[in-house]
Amino acid sequence: MEQTGAREEDPLAGAPRVRVPQQADARGRRTVRRSSVRGQILDALRAALVGGDLAPGEVYSAPALGERFGVSATPVREAMQQLAVEGAVEVVPNRGFRVTERSSRELAELAEVRALIEVPVMLRLARTVPAARWAELRPLAEATAREAASGDLARYAESDRAFHGAVLALSGNQQLVQVAGDLHRRSQWPLVSGPVAGRRADLVADAAEHMALLDALAARDLAVVSALVGEHFTGSGG
Structure with missing residues (x-):
């Protein structure tokens, strides 16, 4: 499990909460389209990286970021995994994700x-x-x-x-x-x-x-x- 206390100060204070897309299932119940949420979170995290809101060398947990975006930790974790593939972050076991320090x-x-x-x-x-x-x-x-x-x-x-x-x-x-x-x-x-x-x-x-x-x-x-x-x-x- 990632610890929510990986970074005390709020890295995205004031950031808009992500609007979670929904669709109706066969019974008319509203269900979340996870792929759309993950895509929106990925875009938001990329923007935060470029803008410097996620600082190089710092560790961020998926639960803490999910709380800021108004979503569960799961789509945040999935988006972070994609960023890890791209080399923007690296996985820190039991803590979260560290933003890559670039030279x-x-x-x-x-x-x-x-x-x-x-x-x-x-x-x-x-x-x-x-x-x-x-x-x-x-x-x-x-x-x-x-x-x-x-x-x-x-x-x-x-x-x-x-x-x-x-x-x-x-x-x-x-x-x-x-x-x-x-x-x-x-x-x-x-x-x-x-x-x-x-x-x-x-x-x-x-x-x-x-x-x-x-x-x-x-x-x-x-x-x-x-x-x-x-x-x-x-x-x-x-």
Whole structure:
């Protein structure tokens, strides 16, 4: 059993309680759809990781987090197990889950791998995709700019992944989109030192690169595309 006292202070004080989806069974009784609850908890935990609400090196118990989200410990534990598979947390027997402590070196390695995968793809897309298709992605780039201005790390991370996913989706390779998306998500987890002061300015600069990238892709300027993607991955938001 996980001990609920693994962390005394409330890591998610003020967090909204998760709305538990329900459906009627054959007798008309309301039953909880566990898979939907688990998915919502997983999304909420990922947002908490990106936003720094779950601190690197700290141990959190499923019962305590479940109480905060207004659900049982079971979907929280299942969501945490998924995060353990992804490397975001590690299981601590009889206590709960410890948020993985990441280094700047790991972040640099992720940026290198992402560049190796995505730069060639984007250069190919720059040669083949009509300018009108890139124009269709401008609302996604504009959304990242709005979220960056708000300074909300979790919401920016979500919009950032949506933009990059939409760009790579033009390749028609769903395996690429999935692999790149997983690497992208891992690159957004906080470092050991936690969120950096002045993060909003970093996010605004990162979002601006999205617009510049679309312009370069539409113009088929391969040199600028290559430079922007490489710099983007080594920046703050990615």
